[in-house]
Amino acid sequence: MQSQRPRIPKRAVHGVLLLDKPLGLSSNDALQKAKRLFRAEKAGHTGTLDPLATGLLPLCFGAATKFSQISLDADKRYTATLKLGVTTTTGDAEGEPLKARTVNVNAEDVAAACAKFIGPIDQVPPMHSALKRDGKALYEYARAGIEVEREARRITIHEIQLMGGLHDQWMIDVRCSKGTYIRTLAEDIGEALGCGAHLTALRRTGSGPLTLDGTVTLEQLADMTEPQRDGMLRDADSLLADWPCVRLNDEDAGRFLSGVRRRLDMADAPNVRVYGPQPKAFLGSAHVTAGELISNRLLSPVEVQGLLQAQERATT
Incomplete structure (x- = not known):
């Protein structure tokens, strides 16, 4: 008879961990891995990042979980890479190509297209998202080939800075309100340029007062001793620092x-x-x-x- 693996005792852990989420891992999977490493009794994240996105994922432990909604509601900041000339079924590199068009733009053209989306705008959430309809995530309908009607939501794009690029590859820095879908923004910028676009890379660099400064990876956490891991936790009020x-x-x-x-x-x-x-x-x-x-x-x-x-x- 196979012996059961001994249960690891959990402990009370309090604070906020600034995790640098890796590519390909869901936010919940990243949370569960960190929770096991800390042996924490209670933990939660502050809003999902797509598996294809990397970067800042604040994780709350213990008492800090009471304030996770604050980070969820906070403005966000991202760096995004756009591939012009091709649209996809998902709006990002994971989807199948839909339409290819000729690209003939320069930096001034891209900057002008980005400027059209500064301020309050209405954005229709993508089908490949975790938003629920009748208790079911939209991406589940999408995978089944079902398109459902979505209402546009009012969001705010505070700033878009063109970071550089050439021909059909451009990188932008976006500061926006909660609930903004950057893949949808990428598609809209592509349409404004007349050639279409999709998102090829996305990295969250800010959430409210929190930035990538002081973030840690799961690999780094795994190599630490327990006291060293505890030393990576920020105070619960760091979510309210501003x-x-x-x-x-x-x-x-x-x-x-x-x-x-x-x-x-x-x-x-x-x-x-x-x-x-x-x-x-x-x-x-x-x-x-x-x-x-x-x-x-x-x-x-x-x-x-x-x-x-x-x-x-x-x-x-």
């Missing part, structure tokens, strides 16, 4: 963690991060309305202590 800060004394901190509103002399703010009297005693997120601090997402006292202990371990 929000205003509110610091409370002991009494007000205790009341805030109990969900009680606090009066304070501060202008209205839709989002703030809240701390106790200790320098890194992160308590949660809130908003300020009419001089009142009102909680959005609160940590439990156990979670606050867990975060402080994780910070101590990382600095020893």
Whole structure:
């Protein structure tokens, strides 16, 4: 009789890992691999990257999972490589060619086409996406050869910079709102140029205040000792680093963690991060309305202590 593999004991892990997701791996597979390496009890990612995309994938552990939606809702930044002259069934290099056209463009032409999409625009999600329709992902319909109607969604392209290229290969840097499909943007730019296009490479370089600085690969994590891995975790409040800060004394901190509103002399703010009297005693997120601090997402006292202990371990 084959013996069972011994179960690896899990542990409480708190913080944010900036993973550099590899090519060909789904976001969930990357999360599960990292979760096993940390032996973490609880973990989640902050929005999917396609298997064909690489780059920044913030992973939340323990108490930090309460704030994953913040990163999901944040603006994103990508570098994308466009292949002009060929459209595909999926809008990227994974699909079958649909139509080939002659390419006769220069840098000024590409930059002008990109400029047409700056600002708020309506974008129709691609069939090859994880969006659900009647409980089923759109890509499942697409694989079955079924085209379903999709409503256009309002997104915002904040900036597109032309990074370089020649003839039919061009690289762009895109800063955009959540929910933007870069493959669809690539197709639209191709149509604006009159020759069509598809995406051949995509790398996420930013999510809210987070960048590729300090990212780590799964291979690097696997080669580390457990204390070294723990040292790669950022504080849970790193997801909120660009929000205003509110610091409370002991009494007000205790009341805030109990969900009680606090009066304070501060202008209205839709989002703030809240701390106790200790320098890194992160308590949660809130908003300020009419001089009142009102909680959005609160940590439990156990979670606050867990975060402080994780910070101590990382600095020893």
